[in-house]
Amino acid sequence: MDPHWSSLGEVAVVSVGATVGIVIVFSLGVRALAAVEEGGEPGDGKRPGGGGSTAYGARGAGAGRPGAPAVAVAGLCFLACAAAVFYGLYLIVPQFH
Known part of the structure; x- marks a missing residue:
């Protein structure tokens, strides 16, 4: 019995x-879910946290929550x-066939 090396390589690739x-x-x-940080937009170069007294920076109520477009993009990626x-x-x- 000889293996078909080209088929094996194709499956591996x-x-x-x-x-x-x-x-x-x-x-x-x-990344889409983590994109919105304190006033920062995805790809603007700002580091998350922004310097506060806690390890992750001071966050106000609702700060850092992703918006609807970010949640939609994340949902599509996960789907x-x-x-x-x-x-x-x-x-x-x-059995599924």
């Missing part, structure tokens, strides 16, 4: 690529990750 893609999309979702996971399970479990 696709699985590594899918794994990296899912991790990146999940990370973008987490895409869940869809990829469920599609993988669909491919693996033969």
Whole structure:
């Protein structure tokens, strides 16, 4: 029995690529939820916390809560990750076909 090395390589490349893609999309979702800090917008270069007496900076009531667009983007990212996971399970479990 001879292994098909090209098929094995193809499966390895696709699985590594899918794994990296899912991790990146999940990370973008987490980043979208953590994007809003005290007056800072995503990518403005401000460090979170802004200097207060606590370890994470002084926050007022409601400060640091993500807005609706950030929650929507995060939700879409997490939904895409869940869809990829469920599609993988669909491919693996033969009773689903």
